[in-house]
Structure formats: structure tokens, C-alpha cells
Amino acid sequence: MCFSAAASFSSGIALSCVGTAALIKNKDKRSIPLASIPLFFGIQQIFEGFVWSSLATSQCHQVAVYGFLSFALVFWPFYSPLAFFLAEKNIVRKKILLGLFALGTIVSIYFLGIMLTQPISSQVTSNSIQYILDAPLVLFFTLIYFIATCASAILSSHKRITIFGILLTVSLAIALYFYFITFTSIWCFFAAILSLIIFSHINESSKQK
Numbered sequence: 001m002c003f004s005a006a007a008s009f010s011s012g013i014a015l016s017c018v019g020t021a022a023l024i025k026n027k028d029k030r031s032i033p034l035a036s037i038p039l040f041f042g043i044q045q046i047f048e049g050f051v052w053s054s055l056a057t058s059q060c061h062q063v064a065v066y067g068f069l070s071f072a073l074v075f076w077p078f079y080s081p082l083a084f085f086l087a088e089k090n091i092v093r094k095k096i097l098l099g100l101f102a103l104g105t106i107v108s109i110y111f112l113g114i115m116l117t118q119p120i121s122s123q124v125t126s127n128s129i130q131y132i133l134d135a136p137l138v139l140f141f142t143l144i145y146f147i148a149t150c151a152s153a154i155l156s157s158h159k160r161i162t163i164f165g166i167l168l169t170v171s172l173a174i175a176l177y178f179y180f181i182t183f184t185s186i187w188c189f190f191a192a193i194l195s196l197i198i199f200s201h202i203n204e205s206s207k208q209k
Contacts, residue, residue: 003127008049015042015192022199025206033083034161035202040079041192044071048185051122051129065122066115069131072188073111077104077145081152090157097152104148110141128182146172160201167194 019039026035050064081104085097114135121132150172153165171190179186 005049005052008045008052011192012042012045012049015045018196018199022202026202027206031087034087034198037083037198038195041195044068044188045192065120069115069120072184074108077107077148080149084152084156084161088156093155093157096155100148100152103144107141107145107148125181129185130182131184158201160197164194164197
């Protein structure tokens with residue numbers, strides 16, 4: 001979250017509850033990864049709460065930073081397209097989503113390697129957390145990241161998931177334009193809030209079964 005530890009913890013706890021409710025309501029085994037998305041966003045936001053609250057404690061702060069970025073850079077690129085792929089029933093769309101999952105997995109492996117080999121730090125900039133990561137080809141793999149995550153949602157045959165993907169892309173543009181320096185923190189927050197649409201989809205689907 002972009003403002004304070006309290007805001008991050010509050011949003012994290014709320015999303016964790018929503019995610020748990022989505023898992024309880026879900027009646028399709030193939031949609032379990034999809035229903036888990038709000039829960040994972042909640043955990044990620046809680047990690048950022050610890051990033052805020054541990055600013056004066058270097059060791060704890062670094063653990064929190066790596067926890068948050070493990071979700072932001074490593075987990076979501078492969079997990080998002082995988083969740084949408086598993087929940088998809090259209091054969092043609094599934095083939096495309098499988099390709100996006102492959103792209104996302106490559107991105108996850110790249111960023112995992114960066115996190116294991118390159119120094120990573122964070123600082124407060126304009127009341128938000130700026131994550132600092134300097135590595136070769138970051139912009140290239142970040143572009144693939146955007147394609148793998150946003151496109152996989154937009155391509156879903158489920159209306160609410162498509163809306164989620166479109167709004168995710170819009171929030172991406174907003175975060176890049178207005179919050180470029182603190183983009184990672186801001187966009188992850190936007191995406192976390194938008195994951196409430198995932199809950200809406202799961203809730204609606206459960207009524208139809």
C-alpha cells in the first residue's frame with residue numbers, strides 16, 4: 001500500500017478475509033487458484049505493512065522487502081495466467097493462456113535470479129515505497145510481465161475476469177504515468193483492490209451451480 005503501515009495492514013487483512021470467503025464459496029476445483037487471488041494479494045499487502053513498520057530495522061526490513069517482491073516479481077507472472085488458464089473452458093483460449101503462462105514463467109525465473117544475485121533495497125518516496133532494483137534487461141522482462149498478467153485476464157471468456165483484466169491494464173497506465181518512481185507499490189495496491197472483482201466472479205459462479 002502506498003501511504004502507511006496501518007493502511008497496508010488494513011487492506012491486507014480485509015483482502016485475506018475476502019480471499020478466504022472466495023475459497024469457501026468456490027465450488028469448482030479448477031477455480032481454486034483463481035479464488036485464491038484476493039487471499040494472496042492480502043498476504044502481499046501485509047508484507048508491505050511490515051516494509052513500512054520495519055524501516056528502522058535493517059534486517060527485518062530486508063526480509064519484508066523480499067517477501068513483498070517475491071509476490072510482485074516472482075509469484076504473479078506465472079500464477080496469474082495459470083489461474084486463468086485452469087478456470088478457462090474454451091479450448092482456443094486455453095491454448096493462448098498456456099502460452100502466456102509459459103511467458104510468465106520465464107519472467108518469474110528471471111526475476112527470481114535477480115532477487116538471488118542482485119542487491120535490492122527500498123526507501124520512502126513521496127509517501128510511498130520505492131523498490132530499487134538495478135539489473136540488465138529489466139524493462140524487457142517487465143514488458144513481458146505486463147503481457148502475461150494483463151492479457152491473460154482480458155482473454156478470459158468469463159465477463160468479470162475480462163473486466164478485471166481491462167481495469168488492471170488501465171490501472172497499469174495510471175500507475176506508470178502518475179507514480180512511475182513508486183510504480184511497483186502503487187500498481188500492486190491497485191491490482192489488490194481490483195481483485196475484489198475475482199471474488200464477485202466466484203460468488204456469482206457459486207450461485208449458478
